[in-house]
Amino acid sequence: MDSTLSDTQTNGIASVWRSWKAAGDPEAKRKLIEHYVSLVDYVTSRLAIGLPRNVSKDDLASYGIMGLIDAVDKFDLERGLQFETYASWRIRGAIIDGLRQADWVPRSVREKARKIEEAYQRLEQQHLRSVTDGEISAYLQVSEQEFQQMVQEVSVASLVSLEDPIREEESETRMTLLVDERAKNPEDSVRDIYLKESLAKAIERLTEKERTVVSLFYFEELSLSEIAEVMSLSPSRISQLHSKAILRLRGHLGRAKEQLMQQ
Template identity: 55%
Template sequence: MTRLNHQEKAKEFDKWISWKQEGNKDAETELIMRFLPLVTKVANRLAIGLPATVDKEDLISFGRFGLLDALQKFDHTRGLQFETYAMWRIRGAMIDGLRENDWIPRTVRDKAKKIEEAYTRLEQEKLRTPTDAEVCEYLGMTEKELQQVLYDTSLAAMVSIDEAVGEEDEQKTARHSYIVDEMTPRPESVAEAKSLKEVLSKCIDKLPEKERLVVSLFYFEELTLSEIADVMNLSPSRISQLHSKAIFRLRSALTRWKSQLL
C-alpha cells in the first residue's frame, strides 16, 4: 500500500465519516477494498517459518475477518493510523484461526516449552548465550534433532511472540510490536513500553550474528522468508530455525523481565 498525501488522507477521512456517522454502505465497501491488501501483506510476513501444511489461503481467510473486525472497532476520530491497528487485528485473527484449527499439536507445544526452558536455564547458569551443542546436551538430543525440533516448533515460536501484553482486550499490544519502533499512545503504558523495548534491544544485541540478522531483516526491514534466505544465502528452513532460536531467546528475556515486575 502506498503512502497517502494530505489530500488523499482527507478523502479517506471523509469516507470514514460517511460510513461511521452517516451509514453509507458504499463508503464502507470502498474502505474494505482500500485496506484489503493489508491481509495479504500480513499473511506473507506471518508465513515465515510456518510448516508447509499451513495454507497461506487459510491465513488470508482468517485475516479477512480480522480486517472487518478492525474496521468495525476503529475509532476514526482519534487521529490514529488505521494500518497499524488493522495489521495487529489481522495478525491476531490469523493466530486465533491457527489455534482454533489445532495447527500446533500438543507434542509440538511441549517441545517448544522444553527448548525455551533450556535456553533460559543455560543462559542463567552460564551468563551468556548457550551454544547449540550445550542446548543439545541439556535436552539429550543430537544437533540434527534440535534443528528439526526448531523447524517443527517454528509456528509455536511465532505464536508466542504474538501473545498480547496488557490488561484490557482493547488495549493489548502484541509482544512483537515492541520489537518494531511503535510506542503505545496511552501515557500510563509509555514507561512499561520503554522498559520492554530496552530489554529487547539489549537481548537482540546479544543474539548470535545470524539470529540477530534474521530478526533485523524480518522485524525492522520487513523482508519475507524468501527474501531473507536470498540475502543470507541460506535455505528457507534454515532461516526458520534461526528465527525460532532468536524468538526463544527473546521470550526468555521477556519472562525474566516480567518476573521482575511482580
C-alpha cells in the same frame, strides 16, 4: 508493500474515513474494507510461507478479513498513525488468534518448543550472555544434530511465538510492544517501558545472524525466502535462525514477566 497514494486518492479516502468515523455510515465502512483488503492478501502471503501445507490460505484470509474489520472499527484518526501499519498488525493478530484456536501445532511440537525455551531462559539467566548450541544441547541431553532437528521441527510454531499474550487475561502481545500504542494509565506505561527495555536487551543478546533475521522479518517485512536471498543462506537455515531467535526472546521475556509480577 507499496501503499503510497496520490493526493487525489488520499483526499478521497480521508473523506470516506470522516463519513465512517463521524457519521457511522455503513457504506463508508464497506468502501474502507474494500479499499484496504489488499493488506489482508499481503499479510496472509507473508505468514503462509512459514506454515505447514495443511494450513489453508483461504482460512488465513478469513481470519485476516476479521482483523481488517476490527482495525477499521477501532482506528483512531486523531492519533496521526498510518492505518496501513495499524491494520497490518490487527490482521496479523487475527490470523494468529485463528491459528491458535484451531490448535494447528501438534502437542509434541509445543512440548519441544517449551523445553528449548526453558533451556534458553535458565542458561542465559545463569551465564548472563547468549548461550551456544552446544550448551543448549548439553542441557537438553541431546546431540547438537538432534538439537538442530528439534529447532527445525518447532520452526512453524515459532512464527506465532511473539504473538502470545503477555498476560492470559489480555489481548496485548509481545510484538505489540514494538508498535506505537497509547498507554491507558501510568501503570501500563511503566510496564510497557520495562518490557520494551527487556525486549531490546534480549535482541542485543542474539547472535548477529539472528538479529539480522529478526530485523528483516519483523521490521523490514521481508518473507523468510526473501531473507534467505539477502543473506545467501538456505530457507531452512533462515527458518532455524528465526526459531532460535524467537525462543531466546521468549525465554528472556518470560523472565521479565516473572519479575514484573513479583513487583
